[in-house]
Amino acid sequence: ILNVEQSPQSLHVQEGDSTNFTCSFPSSNFYALHWYRWETAKSPEALFVMTLNGDEKKKGRISATLNTKEGYSYLYIKGSQPEDSATYLCAFKGGGNKLTFGTGTQLKVEL
Amino acid sequence: GAGVSQSPSNKVTEKGKDVELRCDPISGHTALYWYRQSLGQGLEFLIYFQGNSAPDKSGLPSDRFSAERTGGSVSTLTIQRTQQEDSAVYLCASSLGAASTPSTDTQYFGPGTRLTVL
Numbered sequence: 001i002l003n004v005e006q007s008p009q010s011l012h013v014q015e016g017d018s019t020n021f022t023c024s025f026p027s028s029n030f031y032a033l034h035w036y037r038w039e040t041a042k043s044p045e046a047l048f049v050m051t052l053n054g055d056e057k058k059k060g061r062i063s064a065t066l067n068t069k070e071g072y073s074y075l076y077i078k079g080s081q082p083e084d085s086a087t088y089l090c091a092f093k094g095g096g097n098k099l100t101f102g103t104g105t106q107l108k109v110e111l
Numbered sequence: 112g113a114g115v116s117q118s119p120s121n122k123v124t125e126k127g128k129d130v131e132l133r134c135d136p137i138s139g140h141t142a143l144y145w146y147r148q149s150l151g152q153g154l155e156f157l158i159y160f161q162g163n164s165a166p167d168k169s170g171l172p173s174d175r176f177s178a179e180r181t182g183g184s185v186s187t188l189t190i191q192r193t194q195q196e197d198s199a200v201y202l203c204a205s206s207l208g209a210a211s212t213p214s215t216d217t218q219y220f221g222p223g224t225r226l227t228v229l
Contacts, residue, residue, distance in 0.1 A: 043222045098159060
């Protein structure tokens with residue numbers, strides 16, 4: 001059974017704060033690590049697909065890094081805004097067809 | 112363009128009844144996935160379709176669950192004799208599939224169907 005873990009489970013920050021959270025995954029048989037953002041009552045939105053060790057991706061104020069040797073990825077949000085409030089999911093892709101998801105980090109950005 | 116759509120958005124049923132959940136993938140996407148999220152759990156893979164190949168059913172939790180994909184497009188997930196533990200959000204996703212690089216194939220999700228079994 002693949003273990004994909006995310007921490008923290010939930011996070012409350014103030015508007016303007018920068019924040020980060022962690023995804024840990026198996027370091028063997030690695031193909032890709034996906035990050036999604038899931039707002040309540042909406043579809044999960046793809047943020048990044050990361051495949052190479054040392055990869056760093058950026059989309060606006062959100063960025064992510066990848067370490068496949070030790071099996072972790074960090075997601076960073078700079079200058080959090082209320083619209084960033086969502087659940088952030090990471091998903092591991094090994095050699096098969098499926099993504100194995102973590103349980104997510106629930107972010108709440110308060111004014 | 113249109114994204115992945117799912118219907119119904121909410122379904123309440125009684126224990127023992129059958130339910131059908133529908134997914135319309137993005138046009139041109141050959142790969143289609145079903146996942147579910149039960150309360151407090153991560154998204155759990157159920158089944159994968161790729162073109163005309165035999166589906167990967169390895170995630171289906173019991174033989175009460177089945178899925179079809181007609182004409183390589185619309186998919187229906189059927190749950191027979193529903194149980195309370197089937198209550199979950201059922202999500203469908205599609206991706207380019209064989210036309211893309213497998214390791215970077217982004218899955219695009221629908222809004223889900225929230226199933227409640229009383």
